[in-house]
Structure formats: C-alpha cells, structure tokens
Amino acid sequence: MSFSPCNYNTSDISTFELHVDSMLPKRINDPIHGLMEFDDWVIQFIDTPHFQRLRNIKQLGTTYYVFPGASHNRFEHSIGVAHLAYSLVKGLQDRQPDLEVEKDLECVTLAALCHDLGHGPFSHAFDNEVIPRTRPNIEWKHEIGSEKMFDHLLETNEIDFELGTDDVKFIKALIAGDWSKCPNRSRYLFDVVANKRNSIDVDKFDYLERDCYYLGMKSVFDFSRLMRYSRVVDEQIAYYFKECYNIYELFQTRYSLHKQVYNHRVGKAIEYMLCDALVEADSILGISKSIDNPEDYLQLNDTILNQIEFSKEPGLAKSREIINRIRTRKLxxxxxxxxxxxxxxxxxxxxxxxxxxxxxxxxxxxxxxxxxxxxxxxxxxxAMNDKNPVDYVKFYNQYNLDETFNLTKSQVSYFVPEKxxxxxxxxxxxxxxxxxxxxxxxxxxxxxxxxxxxxxxxxxxxxxxxTLPEGYETSKKRRHSSQSSNDQRISKHRVSIINS
CATH class of the missing domain: 3.30.70.2760 (Alpha-Beta Plaits)
Structure with missing residues (x-):
C-alpha cells in the first residue's frame, strides 16, 4: 500500500487555525468556580470597552478600605454570574428537554453577563447616595444604566452574533427582572438573574460565595446543591424539599454580610466621605450628567477618585481635602x-x-x-422587606416531580427567624x-x-x-497628644544631656 503526499496551500494555515480557534470554547480559571468555559460569541461581549470598564469598579466599594482582601471587581463577578446562569439553565434543559427554546440559553447568559454594566464608581454608593443627592428629581438605578449601556455596546461594537429586536428586549427585561416586559418569553427564566418572585438567583449565588472568599469568611450556603436539585414546574423554578434549610442559609448569609461587612461602621463612614467628595466635585466634573450619555459613562469608574485627588483645579479643593482625610485616616x-x-x-x-x-x-x-x-x-x-422569601418558594419531592408545594417554618426548623x-x-x-x-x-x-x-x-x-465617656477624645487626638508628650520628653532629655 502506498501513500501519496497531501497537497495543501500553506497560506491557508493561519486562516484555518483562526477558524478552529474561534470554534473552541475559551477557558477562564476562576478561584470560585474553577475552569469556566465560554463560546467565542460570549468572549466578544467580554472584549468590549463597556465590559472591560468593570475591571475598575470594586465589587464592594469602600468596604475595601476596611477589609483589604476585598479587592475583587464587578468584572469577575459578572463573568461568574454568566457562568452560573448558563450552567443552571443548561442543566434544567438537559433534565427537562421540553424547556429548550431557541435563543433562551444565549439570552439569559448575556443578561447575566451584562447585568452590572450600569454600576457607577464604587458600586452601590453611586446610585444609592451620589445620584439622589445631585439629581433628586430623577429615578435612576444601576439596572437602568445596565440596559442603556447594553444598547450602546451593541451599537458601537462589531459582534459576530445575531440578536433580533425581540432578543434585545428580552435580555433587558431579564436584567430588570420584569416578566411583564416580555410576557411571550419563558417565565421561569426571570427566576435566574434577577428573581423578583423570591429573590433566589445566580447573582446572589456568585456574590455571596465570592465576597466570603475575598473577605476571608466562611459560607455554609451551598449553591451547587441548589442548582443540581432544581427543576421547572408551572413556569417557576422549584427545588427539592430537603434544600429548604439550605435556602434559609442563603438569606442568613446575605443578612450576615450586610450586618457585619457591607454596612460596617467604618466602611460606611468612608462611603459617606467618598460621596461627599463626588457631590462636591459634581459641578466641576459633571459626574452625575454622565448617566445621560453612555459615551461619558463609559469613562466613569473608581479612578474618578484619583482624577480629583491629583487635579489642580481650584474648584475641587474641598473634594481633595476629603479624599486626603480618607488617605490619612482622619475619617x-x-x-x-x-x-x-x-x-x-x-x-x-x-x-x-x-x-x-x-x-x-x-x-x-x-x-x-x-x-x-x-x-x-x-x-x-x-431581601424581601419584612416578608419571608421562603414563603414564595415552590418545592417538590421524589414521588411527584411535577407537583409543587410550600413549606412552613414549623416544617423546617423552630430555629428559623420569626422576623x-x-x-x-x-x-x-x-x-x-x-x-x-x-x-x-x-x-x-x-x-x-x-x-x-x-x-x-x-x-x-x-x-x-x-456610650462615650465624659471628656472623650478621638484616637487621633490621643495619638497626637501622646506624640507631643513624647516629643517634649525627648527635648527635655536632650537639654539635660547638653547641660550635663
């Protein structure tokens, strides 16, 4: 048997390799989820200025000034949420093939990826404090910004992925968590990214695990079990009844983080200082007006602090003074x-x-x-004001996978909260x-x-x-007073040496 040599054009090799490379999934190693795989069209969205901007926005805002390990950004969180959204919906569709609808999986993945595009400098500090103080007459939240930035991303970037007008509308509705905007699309998908029904969603799955990891804290909530034991019944994601206590752990972990970390007294004090600095600078830099123009908003991130700090503009003097107080810990x-x-x-x-x-x-x-x-x-x-979110969760058992029921607190544990x-x-x-x-x-x-x-x-x-004692002095004052006393003692000691 003889073999004839292959004849091929070597100039086509690079084109062939590029084509094969674009067909292979991109792998991103993450400390929380391990190796995450994404198709090329997802990477195209990641590789845009709009998404890359999230590298410069701290996930926990000013919490980083108190917990130095909390240095993670909205960038990696958003990628993690996209990974979980894809994994959850793909798992549901694999277990229940009748759920497969064209473009559903891609749209929910994109909504998860882009759900935080609208965050401003230092995350929630911007939409909770800066905008209400500088523009009190408008209703604006980062979700609105995310929808606007997503539109601008599509308009200004060449992405090789076909999205129809209805798909774009659907993705923005998923970001808002508002099924009424797209009532013709699968209702259960609105439970995935921003769940307004019972607040169980992959956004929380990622940030609870990721925040605990970077804060050096332990979380007993296990989102992987919850995802594995989920199914869709009557257009709602339901969970195996034995996961009920795990769901309570989700909300208790969230509460604990808000109580101990997100609203830490020193972190909050620094947040108020930061907001004061941005509000003072707004008339000079037009910070709040940037939410009206995606081109301007694209340039706005945590580095605004450095821009103010090193500016020579006289009108920013008060903002610089506040930032200097943060740097020198005069809080x-x-x-x-x-x-x-x-x-x-x-x-x-x-x-x-x-x-x-x-x-x-x-x-x-x-x-x-x-x-x-x-x-x-x-x-x-x-996460649902004074309501118990578990009251709005549907459960199933192994005997009838298509019939759901609710669980009362007395059927779970007498140690779950009363309020x-x-x-x-x-x-x-x-x-x-x-x-x-x-x-x-x-x-x-x-x-x-x-x-x-x-x-x-x-x-x-x-x-x-x-309760502050009578005659209380701040630690800075005491330190300064102590330093002055030390300086005086040193001076007296030097004088005595000279005289001797």
Missing part, C-alpha cells in the same frame, strides 16, 4: 446606633429623627450644625471632635419621641457599648 466617625423595635417604627420616623431635630437639643456651648451630622436609616432583611426585617438608626459625625454632644442630643431626641406609657425607659436607650 468621619460613627457616633451611635439604635435598633428600632416594631412598637417604635411609627414614632421614630425620618420626619422626627433627622439632623435638624438632633441639633435642636444641643447645649449652649455645643455649636452643632446640621452639616455636622449624618443620619443613616439602615434596613436589613431577607425578617430590622431597622437601625445610625448616627455619624463629620467632625470627630463633636461626637460627644451629637450623641447626647440624639439620645435626648429618642426619649422625647418614644411613648413612655408603653415603652420601658431601658428599651429606648442605645447600647451602653456605644
């Missing part, structure tokens, strides 16, 4: 906190507890001004030297508005752990 200070009981929610309202009302109770020599005080009304819950929301009033001082009089005024105000006939006096007193 706004947490003053006090009061956990509001159900009985007092209607009494301790924003109209009754605010900076203006607090300074109305100051002493003759306190010299307090409204701008000295920040009142933070913190609401923590299980699902708490409200705290927290007070911060922009000037640390005014902490003591601010705390005294705040505590006077609390007692005035609490109904004494129904609430015992000890229940309207904040924790003694926060």
């Amino acid at each position: 706004y200070k947490f003053v006090d906190e009061y956990l509001v009981s159900d009985e007092l929610k209607d009494h301790l309202t924003e109209q009754k507890i605010n900076a203006r009302e607090i300074i109305a109770h100051q002493g003759e020599n306190d010299r307090l001004e409204e701008d000295d005080i920040i009142v933070d009304r913190l609401k923590l819950n299980y 699902y929301e708490e409200i705290s009033i927290r007070i911060f001082a922009r000037k640390p030297e005014k902490m003591k009089p601010i705390q005294e005024c705040f505590r006077k105000l609390l007692k005035i508005h609490a109904p004494h006939n129904t609430i015992p006096n000890e229940e309207i007193t904040p924790s003694r752990g926060y």
Whole structure:
C-alpha cells in the first residue's frame, strides 16, 4: 500500500487555525468556580470597552478600605454570574428537554453577563447616595444604566452574533427582572438573574460565595446543591424539599454580610466621605450628567477618585481635602446606633429623627450644625422587606416531580427567624471632635419621641457599648497628644544631656 503526499496551500494555515480557534470554547480559571468555559460569541461581549470598564469598579466599594482582601471587581463577578446562569439553565434543559427554546440559553447568559454594566464608581454608593443627592428629581438605578449601556455596546461594537429586536428586549427585561416586559418569553427564566418572585438567583449565588472568599469568611450556603436539585414546574423554578434549610442559609448569609461587612461602621463612614467628595466635585466634573450619555459613562469608574485627588483645579479643593482625610485616616466617625423595635417604627420616623431635630437639643456651648451630622436609616432583611422569601418558594419531592408545594417554618426548623426585617438608626459625625454632644442630643431626641406609657425607659436607650465617656477624645487626638508628650520628653532629655 502506498501513500501519496497531501497537497495543501500553506497560506491557508493561519486562516484555518483562526477558524478552529474561534470554534473552541475559551477557558477562564476562576478561584470560585474553577475552569469556566465560554463560546467565542460570549468572549466578544467580554472584549468590549463597556465590559472591560468593570475591571475598575470594586465589587464592594469602600468596604475595601476596611477589609483589604476585598479587592475583587464587578468584572469577575459578572463573568461568574454568566457562568452560573448558563450552567443552571443548561442543566434544567438537559433534565427537562421540553424547556429548550431557541435563543433562551444565549439570552439569559448575556443578561447575566451584562447585568452590572450600569454600576457607577464604587458600586452601590453611586446610585444609592451620589445620584439622589445631585439629581433628586430623577429615578435612576444601576439596572437602568445596565440596559442603556447594553444598547450602546451593541451599537458601537462589531459582534459576530445575531440578536433580533425581540432578543434585545428580552435580555433587558431579564436584567430588570420584569416578566411583564416580555410576557411571550419563558417565565421561569426571570427566576435566574434577577428573581423578583423570591429573590433566589445566580447573582446572589456568585456574590455571596465570592465576597466570603475575598473577605476571608466562611459560607455554609451551598449553591451547587441548589442548582443540581432544581427543576421547572408551572413556569417557576422549584427545588427539592430537603434544600429548604439550605435556602434559609442563603438569606442568613446575605443578612450576615450586610450586618457585619457591607454596612460596617467604618466602611460606611468612608462611603459617606467618598460621596461627599463626588457631590462636591459634581459641578466641576459633571459626574452625575454622565448617566445621560453612555459615551461619558463609559469613562466613569473608581479612578474618578484619583482624577480629583491629583487635579489642580481650584474648584475641587474641598473634594481633595476629603479624599486626603480618607488617605490619612482622619475619617468621619460613627457616633451611635439604635435598633428600632416594631412598637417604635411609627414614632421614630425620618420626619422626627433627622439632623435638624438632633441639633435642636444641643447645649449652649455645643455649636452643632446640621452639616455636622449624618443620619443613616439602615434596613436589613431577607431581601424581601419584612416578608419571608421562603414563603414564595415552590418545592417538590421524589414521588411527584411535577407537583409543587410550600413549606412552613414549623416544617423546617423552630430555629428559623420569626422576623425578617430590622431597622437601625445610625448616627455619624463629620467632625470627630463633636461626637460627644451629637450623641447626647440624639439620645435626648429618642426619649422625647418614644411613648413612655408603653415603652420601658431601658428599651429606648442605645447600647451602653456605644456610650462615650465624659471628656472623650478621638484616637487621633490621643495619638497626637501622646506624640507631643513624647516629643517634649525627648527635648527635655536632650537639654539635660547638653547641660550635663
């Protein structure tokens, strides 16, 4: 048997290799999910300026200034969410082939990938604080920004992937979590990225695991089990009934992170400083106007802080001063906190507890001004205000996979919560030297508005752990005073040596 040599044109090799390479999945190694595989069309979306911008937006905003391990960005989180969305829907379709509808898998993957395109500098600080203060008359959230940036991404980048007008509309509806915008598309897919039904979605699966990893904390919630034991019944994602306690762990982990990390007192103080700096700079840099123009918004990220810090513009002097305080750790200070009981929610309202009302109770020599005080009304819950999200979850058992039911708390554990929301009033001082009089005024105000006939006096007193002693000085002052004393002792020692 003889073989004839192959004849081929060597000039075609690079074209052939490029074609084969584009057909192979791209593998991205991730510390949370391991090797993640994406088709070339997904990589084309990742390799756009709109998505690459997320490399410069911290996932946890100013939390990084308190937890230095929390240096991860929206970029890797968004890729992780896309991986989980694809994996979840692909698993559902493999187990239930009748769910397969053309373009569904691709659209939900894209929605997951692009769901955070609209985040501004330092993530939630921008849409929760900066925009409401600079443009109080508009309703704007990062989800709106994500939809606008997704449109702009499609308009300005050549991506070799066909998306019809209905597909684009569907993707934006998935980002918003609003099925009413596309009622003709698969309803269960709206449970995947931004679940408004019971708040169980792959966005939380990724950020809970990723945040715990970079914070150096442990999470007992296991999203992989939840994904494996899920199926679609009556156009809703349902879970095997034994996963109920795992779902409670999801919401408890989320609550714990909000309580201990996302709303950490020092992290929040720095967030208020950062927002003050951006608000002060807004008239010069037009920061808030960028949300109207995707071209401008494309250039806005966490590096705005460096732009202000190193600018010579006289109008940015106050913003630079605030940023310098952050750099030198001369921070706004947490003053006090009061956990509001159900009985007092209607009494301790924003109209009754605010900076203006607090300074109305100051002493003759306190010299307090409204701008000295920040009142933070913190609401923590299980992601559905005061409701139990598990009440809205459907479960199935092994005997009938197509019939769902709900589970009550008594059928799960007597240790699950009785209440699902708490409200705290927290007070911060922009000037640390005014902490003591601010705390005294705040505590006077609390007692005035609490109904004494129904609430015992000890229940309207904040924790003694926060009570500042008489003559309190901030740590910076004590450090400075200590340093001055040391300098004086050294000087006296030098004088005695010279005299001797």
